[in-house]
Amino acid sequence: MPEDATDHGVVTVIGVADDRLELLGPDALEALRAARVVVGGRRHLALFANWNETDRSEVETLEIRADTAELVGRLRARLSGGAGPVCVLASGDPGFFGIVRALLRTLDRHQLRVLPAASSVAVAFARLGIPWDDATVVSAHGRPLAEAVRAARTSAKVAVLTSPEHPPERLGSALLDAGCTVDLAAVCSRLGSADEEVRELGLAELASGRFDPLSVVVLVGPGGLPLTGWRAAGTEEKGNERVLAWGRSDATYLHREGMITKAETRSVILGKLCLPTSGVLFDVGAGSGSVAIESALVAPGLTVFAIESDPESAERIGINAAAAGVGIHVITGAAPEVLDELPPPDRAFVGGGGIEVLSAVLRRLTPGGRVVASFASLDRALEGARHLGRLLQIHADRGERLPDGTWRLVANNPVFVAWGPEEDAEG
Numbered sequence: 235m236p237e238d239a240t241d242h243g244v245v246t247v248i249g250v251a252d253d254r255l256e257l258l259g260p261d262a263l264e265a266l267r268a269a270r271v272v273v274g275g276r277r278h279l280a281l282f283a284n285w286n287e288t289d290r291s292e293v294e295t296l297e298i299r300a301d302t303a304e305l306v307g308r309l310r311a312r313l314s315g316g317a318g319p320v321c322v323l324a325s326g327d328p329g330f331f332g333i334v335r336a337l338l339r340t341l342d343r344h345q346l347r348v349l350p351a352a353s354s355v356a357v358a359f360a361r362l363g364i365p366w367d368d369a370t371v372v373s374a375h376g377r378p379l380a381e382a383v384r385a386a387r388t389s390a391k392v393a394v395l396t397s398p399e400h401p402p403e404r405l406g407s408a409l410l411d412a413g414c415t416v417d418l419a420a421v422c423s424r425l426g427s428a429d430e431e432v433r434e435l436g437l438a439e440l441a442s443g444r445f446d447p448l449s450v451v452v453l454v455g456p457g458g459l460p461l462t463g464w465r466a467a468g469t470e471e472k473g474n475e476r477v478l479a480w481g482r483s484d485a486t487y488l489h490r491e492g493m494i495t496k497a498e499t500r501s502v503i504l505g506k507l508c509l510p511t512s513g514v515l516f517d518v519g520a521g522s523g524s525v526a527i528e529s530a531l532v533a534p535g536l537t538v539f540a541i542e543s544d545p546e547s548a549e550r551i552g553i554n555a556a557a558a559g560v561g562i563h564v565i566t567g568a569a570p571e572v573l574d575e576l577p578p579p580d581r582a583f584v585g586g587g588g589i590e591v592l593s594a595v596l597r598r599l600t601p602g603g604r605v606v607a608s609f610a611s612l613d614r615a616l617e618g619a620r621h622l623g624r625l626l627q628i629h630a631d632r633g634e635r636l637p638d639g640t641w642r643l644v645a646n647n648p649v650f651v652a653w654g655p656e657e658d659a660e661g
Contacts, residue, residue: 243313243318243345244318244319244320244345244346244347245309245313245318245320245321245322245337245341245345245346245347246262246265246266246269246319246320246321246322246346246347246348246349247321247322247324247328247329247333247334247337247346247347247348247349248262248265248266248321248322248323248324248328248349249324249325249326249327249328249348249349249350249351249352250278250281250323250324250325250326250351251326251351251352251357251426252426252427253277253281253426253427253428254281255281255282255285258349259349261349262349263287265319265321265347265349266282266285266287266321267287268319269293269318269319269320269321270292270293270294270317270318270319270320271293271294271295271296271309271312271317271318271319271320271321272293272294272295272296272320272321272322272323273295273296273297273298273305273309273320273321273322273323274295274297274298274322274323274324275297275298275323275324275325276297277427278323278324278325279295279297279323281323282295282323283295294312294317296308296309296312298333302333302336302556303336303339303552303553303556303557304553305336306336306337306339306340306341306552306553306556307340307549307550307552307553309337310340310341310548310549310552310564311545311549313341313345314545314566322337325351325354325425325426326350326351326352326353326354326356326357326425326426327350327351327352327353327356328348328350329348329350330350330353330354330355331371331373331375331395334346334348336556338561339552339555339556339560339561339562340551340552340555340556340564342563354395354422354425354450355369355371355393355395355450357422357425357426358393358420358422358425358432358450358452359393359452361422361425361432362418362420362422362432362434362452364391364452364454366391366393368390368391369389369391369392369393370385370386370389370391370392370393371392371393371394371395372385372386372392372393372394372395373394373395373397374394374395374396374397374399374400374405375395375397375399376397376399379400379404379405379408380408382394382400382405382408383405383408383409383412383414386409386414386453387409387412387414389455390454390455391452391453391454391455392452392453392454393450393451393452393453394450394451394453395450396445396447396448396449396450396451397447397448398447398448400447401445401446401447401449402421402440402443402445402446402447402449402451403440403441403442403443403444403445405440405451406419406437406438406439406440406441406442406443407441409437409440409441409453410437410438410441414437414453415437415455416436416437416453416454416455417454417455418434418452418453418454419434419435419436419437419439419440419451419452419453419454420432420433420434420435420451420452421433421435421440421443421445421446421449421450421451422449422450422451422452423445423446423448423449423450424446425450431446433445495521495522495524495525495585495608496630496646496649498628498630498646499608499628499630499649499651500524500525500528502626502628502651503525503583503606503608503651504525504528504529504532506604506606506651506653507529507581507583507604507606507653508581508604509529509532509533509536509581510533510536510580510581511533511535511536512533512535512536513535513536513537513579513580513581513600514536514537514538514539514576514577514578514579514580514581514600515529515533515536515537515538515539515579515580515581515582515583516539516541516573516576516579516581516582516583516584516595517529517538517539517540517541517582517583517585518541518569518573518582518583518584518585518586518587518591518595519541519542519543519569519584519585519586519587519591520540520541520542520547520548520551520564520585521542521547521585521586522547522550522551522554523540523542523550523551523554523555523562523564524554525583525585526538526539526540526551526555526562526583527540527551527554527555527558527560527562529581529583530555530558530560530561530562531558531560534560536581537563537577538560538562538563539562539563539565539576539579540555540562540563540564540565541565541567541569541572541573541576542564542565542566543566543567543568543569545566548564548565548566551564552564569587569591569594569595570587570590570591570594570595573594573595573598574598578598578599578600579595579598579599579600579603580599580600580602580603580604581603581604581605581606582595582599582603582604582605582606583605583606583607583608584605584606584607584608585607585608588614589614589617589618589621592605592607592618592621592622593621596621596655604653604654604655605622605653605654605655606651606652606653607622607651607652607653608649608650608651608652609649609650609651609652610647610649610650611650612650615650615652618650618652619652621652621654621655622652622653622654622655623652623653623654623655624652624653624654625650625651625652626650626651627648627649627650627651628648628649628650628651629645629646629648629649630646631643631644631645631646632644632646
């Protein structure tokens, strides 16, 4: 855990209570005074602008908007350029359905120093005078509202973090459609600010009202029992189910022209990796990060490292991972030098760096592990096969529609894939 607030590589995430920076603890105040980059929502940046304990002309500010992936990419670029120290201002506990989750998609947790305040959920229950150690907490930020309804209908006490996409009134309508009954519904908005509002009401009032979309909705079931009822037919949200898929379209990923493992080749690589349910995976020379990202989608229990020497490509990997909803570690640096700083891999894909990098990965591979490597050159592929033991050529022609409506096949350059080295592995 980093402790030095003046360390340019450290991101200090500060939870703010009651919209008053003067209430921050000594560690938070020290970090904020030392910061050269301050990140926050519009409200928190306004608080910082009116704070009289630092020279703000020396400080760059970045506003948190809906696209947190873009923000984290910009923040990563500042860190790579040595522009820190960095402070991120957030409400309450930043690790509780907060900005910490977005930051960890591209930053190592050892770069983060989190100084929390009370979470908005804790404050909401405190305002209502209700204990919440037995409450279910769900978020409607970037998630289907149906998930919140599923959690609510089987719980006696629920807190739902609402969002612009799913405001409190929409939650109320969904609960009514599901046949739920409550003793108490409360909308807690702008907690800790001068215009804080806590309204206790019934489900019908919740469904018909208009509220601040960024609120905490507290629901208490009848007589301390779970909220009753089941979703009405036809209310299931469509298109949000997570599916098991790999070899996704190349257009899914931001990438430098030509610097992506094509979808058809990626499908074969994922198959040859024989991904375990847990362990460590390297994607070396990751480019767009497509292999690393799809490995994390297929096997969520893996710890995935995407190693890329080009800083711009590394930034794109973080954005692609955030868009796919997976957490991977993006390592900006050249292999094989950076590999020694990482834990030994159980699986590895080598998409760049040549035989020297392949040899370095094999030296670090855990017993019984597997490496897959791709090559554009037959000569290098044969050398890779001598190291790994198996080799195939992939050649896929993609269909393309002509102006007259007929089809033709467009050839892609062949790719050679080598894999191994375990003697008894199938396929």
